[in-house]
Amino acid sequence: MHSVASLAGTPSAASNPASRRRATTKTATRFTSPLVAGIHRRGLSSSQGRGRILKTSCSSSNMLSVHVQVEVKEDCVDGFIAASLANATNSVQEAGVSRFDFVQETEAPTKFQLVEIYSAADAPAKHKETAHYNAWRETVADMMQVPRTNVKYNTVFPTEKKAWDVPSDLASGQASADAHGVTDLLAVHVFVHVKPDCVAAFRDASIANASKSIDEPGVSRFDLLQQADDETKFALVEVYNSPDAPAKHKETAHYNTWRETVADMMAEPRTNIKFRNLFPKSEHGWVEEK
Secondary structure, three states: OOOOOOOOOOOOOOOOOOOOOOOHHHOOOOOOOOOOOOOOOEOOOOOOOOOOOOOEOOOOOOOEEEEEEEEEOHHHHHHHHHHHHHHHHHHOOOOOEEEEEEEEEOOOOOEEEEEEEEOOOOHHHHHOOOHHHHHHHHHHHHHEOOOOEEEEEEEEEOOOHHHHOOOHHHHOOOHHHHHOOOOOOEEEEEEEEEOHHHHHHHHHHHHHHHHHHOOOOOEEEEEEEEEOOOOOEEEEEEEEOOOOHHHHHOOOHHHHHHHHHHHHHEOOOOEEEEEEEEEOOOHHHOOOOO
């Protein structure tokens, strides 16, 4: 894993990816999208080498993102990784599941996060009925150091639902397709708590920053989430594909405009946690499919 001394978008602290559709068997009812109504639709230039096109739209993705925090016993790390890779590989093939990312803390290897993105309202319950989920649950039950917890978010950016989907080869079970491209990625989860009267302004400024950040060549994802039970709390999920990308991000005009704009909106200093990617295994599985 590349070490990165400078993180984008936050001071250092150690606390808390062509358009595609699923096959017809994966068609599901989508969530409604109230979060970023009023945002003007505009196209973004394709990023270097990837040709991604992400657009802001009046129709927000507003899907459910569940971040599951897990801490396992030290002698159970390898077993937990193996079980969770099997579960994630199968979970992204479910109808209503857009992503099922699996990451490990860089500074605390017994700590993990599952980042589950659901595009249908009934998908979380259906996920818990699957054989692979129940096999995972039973397998890892005795590996827990402490009971696992979760935080639920609404997706804000990217605003187009297709931008959240894993590539079609992963969604159809071709896991071997995830073995090419950059494999050592840095995921930075940034946690922001803003003043109640600054929620809308912070969200707008952060969408503007994210919509430009995703075009940086060293950035694979730049997601903005809003906590479901507390609208003043946000998470930025920043995924970098090179060791110098975070520092380069902090040199951009859009980042510095964002930083200055939101400085006085903070209810408390923002924090971050750094992770290494376990699933998807390579950048192919993180960027939006062309």
